[in-house]
Amino acid sequence: MRASSAIAGRLIGAVLLLVAPGRLAADVTPSSIIRDVWERLQQVGADSARLSSTKPAPRAIEGGSGAITLDLTDVAHPISLEHHVRDAVTRPDAELRIAVPDGQARLGDYRIGADDNLKGHLLVVRGDVTVAGRLDGNLVTWQGDVIMQPGAVITGDVLALGGEVRTLGGEITGAARTLSAPLATGAVDAPLSMGARIARALAGVTGVFLMLFLVGAGLVLFARGPLEIVSDTVRHSFARAFVVGLLGQVLLLPTFGMLVVGLVLSVAGILLLPFVVVVFALLLLASVVGGVVAMAHAMGETLTRRQMARGAAISPNAFRYVALGLGSVALLWLVWAVFGWVPSAGPIMQGAAIIVSWLLGSIGFGAALLSRGGLREHFAGRVVPPELLTDEYLWATPRFGVPAIRRPDKDATPRSGTPRFPDLDR
């Protein structure tokens, strides 16, 4: 009867909590209401189970040989104490052996009468403690409540693990602490199964490279000239592009810092600061993504030309170049996605994929910097420097020894308009 009334009270309390005005209207959604009701019902169910479960018959828990010692001198750290108590009470009730230095342990409900004066610490397992008299020491309960009656005195701390401290009167000179049982609430992602992990990794890799291909296709369609210049810069100034890309990464933050400081010091430039920050970020993003696409273009072009040299009948076009280059890089990541779960080998594959991607990205970034975003052909191998010109280009037209052809006579022009060449006719 008492249990059912308590449950009813808790249900009413749950309903009152739900309709309490403390929550903002904006926070209340149908899903939140359902979740709250479910949590309250779970809590009520747990309390009901605890109340209706048969409590063990009250008795003292003996110490002696094989007993686990629980020191209740300091109960200010309930987490560690809870671990120790849990370890001690895992045995069946009949086999419980707990020793409490300067105190005692009991199983089931326990009452300290109004005339009782108990010395030492007290541990009560799976039972409520009703205190009407005096306890000189700390009191700890495991899955039980502490009920303080008027006139009761506890000259120490109280800790209820999985229970409550109900004060109807009396005095606790120390602190009264409660630590609830874990409440299952909310939902977080559980560790994924191997299949799910592989599927997720494959989806991630496919998504990223598909996105890069779409960006590349856009560049081919709308900025083919600059893309090919950056791509040619990669092919013709490979090492230079890598060094520039590396330096670019190193100098990125200092450059940004100097830019910001310069604008701030110029006072008037402060107004431009937000604009410059956004533009800087966009330029950086464009350089990196464009560089990566151009790098893929260069790789794809090289691979395609090799295939054609071997006699393959394929169509050389920029879309194929980009797709082939990105696919080559994606292969590394796909291998990691499938076999990344293998101990030791998985991180190595991931590391290799990261390093290769970084190297290619650095080269592409450097090429983008070198070619000023595809506007400068100097490093793209399209302008032949004079020192690379062979003698063939240096041959001068001879001024002597070559007879000049005679002009045709005006009169010799036939009506049909065909010029006549007297020397040849002769």
Next chain:
Amino acid sequence: MRGIVVLSALAAATPAAAQSVREYSAVRQQQGEPTLPVQVDYVAGALTLASAPPGTLYRFVLTYDEDRFAPLAETLRDGTLRLGTTALGRGGVRVASARATPQAATIALSPTADVDLAVRLDAADATLDLGGLRLSRVSLSAGTSRTAIMVGRANAIRCTDATLEAGAGELRAIGLGNARCDRVTLHGGAGRVTLDFSGPWTGRMTVTAQMKVGELVLRFPRKVGVRLAMDTFLATFAPTGLASSDGGKTWTSPGLAQAAGRLEVTIESSIGGVRVEWID
């Protein structure tokens, strides 16, 4: 083919696991303690601090994620009461389920003991209602928190010192006149700080504010005499209702000499802005 895809998706799906949230409470009855030094360390979540009913020394109620945090409620050797949470190595906030598992704490402190309060917040959303407490000293380090200090009722004792440190979050201190502190020191970072000095003014308060990048809003009651010294570097200053006689270094309010209450404010601001508002 579609069936195979659906079955594969179902096979790949795993059930969601429940998150473990616990409730912890610590209460202590007051037994004539004249002073109560309190140190609050709170990592993340909502925090409310207010005065307790008479007869209670302190009450601390916490709902926390036991996978990431552990409760703190202990009395240190020097007698300082330490309340709050500590991170278990994987600290932080579960962003995905922050709504479902809000970490929240409520602290109530004795209204009859002289409270020396030190609060250190990391990423919290804190409301410190200090009205009704006997504050002897206040110290706040707000980190990246959003913090509101409200002193709705006059402090029964004189507070010697209030030190406020605001990092990148937002700090509002309302009713500092009620706090009756001799000195208020502010170390502002990149966030916005509002200092509202409303309250019954009879004495004198010295305010030192150092702002780096953020904005500082000063709200003065009209009945208070204000003397404000500025040291700024690239900071904007809107001295509404103040007059300067030395080229902008020192500003004073009208009727400074006759005012019963007096505020001596010194501001050092690097980049940012300082704004003055008046309240009736």
